[in-house]
Amino acid sequence: MQALSRPFPGSGSYLVRTRPSSNRVGPNRIIVKCAYGFESPAFPLGVGSNRADWQSSCAILASKVTQEQSPTQKHDGSADHVAAVNGHKAAVTELVPIGNLGSSDNNKPLPPKPLTISDLAPAPMHGSQLRVAYQGVPGAYSEAAAGKAYPNCEAIPCDQFEVAFQAVELWISDRAVLPVENSLGGSIHRNYDLLLRHRLHIVGEVQLPVHHCLLALPGVRKEFLTRVISHPQALAQCENTLTKMGLKVAREAVDDTAGAAEFVATNNLRDTAAIASARAAELYGMQVLADGIQDDPSNVTRFVMLAREPIIPRTDRPFKTSIVFAHDKGMSVLFKVLSAFAFRNISLTKIESRPHRNRPIRLVDDANVGTAKHFEYMFYVDFEASMAEVRAQNALAEVQEFTSFLRVLGSYPMDMTPWSPSSCLRED
Numbered sequence: 001m002q003a004l005s006r007p008f009p010g011s012g013s014y015l016v017r018t019r020p021s022s023n024r025v026g027p028n029r030i031i032v033k034c035a036y037g038f039e040s041p042a043f044p045l046g047v048g049s050n051r052a053d054w055q056s057s058c059a060i061l062a063s064k065v066t067q068e069q070s071p072t073q074k075h076d077g078s079a080d081h082v083a084a085v086n087g088h089k090a091a092v093t094e095l096v097p098i099g100n101l102g103s104s105d106n107n108k109p110l111p112p113k114p115l116t117i118s119d120l121a122p123a124p125m126h127g128s129q130l131r132v133a134y135q136g137v138p139g140a141y142s143e144a145a146a147g148k149a150y151p152n153c154e155a156i157p158c159d160q161f162e163v164a165f166q167a168v169e170l171w172i173s174d175r176a177v178l179p180v181e182n183s184l185g186g187s188i189h190r191n192y193d194l195l196l197r198h199r200l201h202i203v204g205e206v207q208l209p210v211h212h213c214l215l216a217l218p219g220v221r222k223e224f225l226t227r228v229i230s231h232p233q234a235l236a237q238c239e240n241t242l243t244k245m246g247l248k249v250a251r252e253a254v255d256d257t258a259g260a261a262e263f264v265a266t267n268n269l270r271d272t273a274a275i276a277s278a279r280a281a282e283l284y285g286m287q288v289l290a291d292g293i294q295d296d297p298s299n300v301t302r303f304v305m306l307a308r309e310p311i312i313p314r315t316d317r318p319f320k321t322s323i324v325f326a327h328d329k330g331m332s333v334l335f336k337v338l339s340a341f342a343f344r345n346i347s348l349t350k351i352e353s354r355p356h357r358n359r360p361i362r363l364v365d366d367a368n369v370g371t372a373k374h375f376e377y378m379f380y381v382d383f384e385a386s387m388a389e390v391r392a393q394n395a396l397a398e399v400q401e402f403t404s405f406l407r408v409l410g411s412y413p414m415d416m417t418p419w420s421p422s423s424c425l426r427e428d
């Protein structure tokens with residue numbers, strides 16, 4: 001069976017690709033419709049060639065825009081401008097909504113809906129469903145997070161985090177939902193770096209209980225396994241359990257959990273298991289060998305929602321603000337910065353430091369003992385206050401005095417989803 005797909009404007013030729021035949025077309029099958037008006041069903045073992053074409057088109061569009069825009073023009077938010085660059089704004093893809101996400105059974109209830117779109121940011125310009133870019137393939141936790149953040153959205157799979165950023169910048173998508181930290185695995189550093197490099201705004205957060213399964217092809221037994229593949233975060237979150245299970249398997253990192261399941265299925269690998277969601281098992285026809293293999297039952301990943309425009313901060317519900325800063329004068333400044341929040345009773349919920357890529361090392365010369373080489377950092381801080389509050393404005397005014405660089409990444413409603421142990425047991 002063949003899937004016809006056509007590259008996006010600017011790349012010039014048609015592609016004809018062969019895709020594996022399969023009758024496993026699940027209820028959440030994705031249809032990728034090209035802007036030119038013909039459509040091709042994306043096969044259930046992943047969106048395959050269509051997705052790949054869409055993603056490479058994103059990259060093509062991104063590089064075009066980078067070439068043709070000056071840095072100051074790049075984030076002007078003008079739809080017309082983007083249309084002028086790629087000759088084709090929005091309506092690039094049409095995807096079946098993820099709708100009853102996490103279930104092939106349409107009667108199963110959706111996960112709780114703590115935030116609504118109207119809470120967060122203006123409606124999409126094109127008047128249709130909100131398009132939300134995420135990294136991974138259908139069945140990835142990020143897709144579930146997109147559905148939790150924006151129920152009934154069109155979830156748009158991207159092969160890299162950076163492509164999801166670009167999809168929003170280029171108006172292909174209205175929002176991106178990207179993981180920033182996990183309760184077991186820690187920070188997803190790549191996204192911290194990308195937040196700084198791109199000009200998108202954090203407009204919300206969503207916390208998703210992550211329940212991992214060990215998946216293999218039907219009929220495969222644990223004893224046959226020599227390899228387990230998954231996203232590095234998922235491997236880290238299950239490390240102790242894998243050891244306790246006595247599996248003698250090599251661990252191998254791939255781009256996302258559901259992509260790992262898709263890879264095992266499409267390549268018919270009988271010696272390889274994937275760590276992924278139960279929904280990925282359904283989508284790619286895999287067997288669940290073990291359920292709930294994360295090292296802690298209350299495993300949670302925090303995602304941020306990104307948009308081209310910030311939302312207007314409010315004070316009628318709990319808000320969080322995320323900032324990033326750098327300073328010139330060594331670590332003593334860090335204490336002063338943090339005390340600006342402490343004096344105003346503003347709680348910090350997260351501090352992260354990343355290498356200061358423009359100026360990674362500071363040399364301190366002492367004629368007697370030589371040259372000390374200090375590493376320089378960018379500091380990311382989340383604090384529990386809205387930028388609409390005077391105390392937050394004053395704290396930032398003070399922070400600005402001590403820092404050489406300060407940017408507010410966003411001021412947005414906190415995810416206040418009620419916590420219950422059962423919500424951690426299963427999110428599929």
Ligand SMILES: O=C(O)C(=O)C[C@]1(C(=O)O)C=C[C@@H](O)C=C1
Nearest residue numbers: 140141142179231233256257301
């Ligand atoms: O691979 C996926 O399914 C993802 O959505 C990515 C990701 C991550 O980057 O942390 C998201 C949630 C889990 O923590 C594991 C992996």
